[in-house]
Amino acid sequence: MAETRLDLRDVPPPQRHPKIQAAFEDLDSGECLTIVNDHEPTPLYYEFKAEVESFDAEEYTVEQRDEQTFVAELPKE
Template identity: 50%
Template structure:
């Protein structure tokens, strides 16, 4: 079982604050720590943004994939 240092429930934030909030939470992680992202849709665009902005610094594992709830474990390498 993964322990999460941070949890972000994306629907709790206004649209323009979601990605900045998620990236702040990720950036606050220590190497080897994980955050839990909970969302109401597939966060695939966010994963692509991570691939561009944090390149090889993260891991991405779907824990739950819809149809109403998505949970992703995002780890900091």
């Protein structure tokens, strides 16, 4: 599975979701967007699940690497 990776830890919070949405839209079916964030991206998960038809919520994963590093994979159907 092809992967696109975004490290958002230095991106101002108001710019994060638009940047994630644009990167996800650029993916082909079967590809995955990996984001690195400074907090658990639970609100993003629910936003994508409710609003993005091509988001594969069943294959979504998130891993906490340390107190301020969360790595989430957002697969595209």
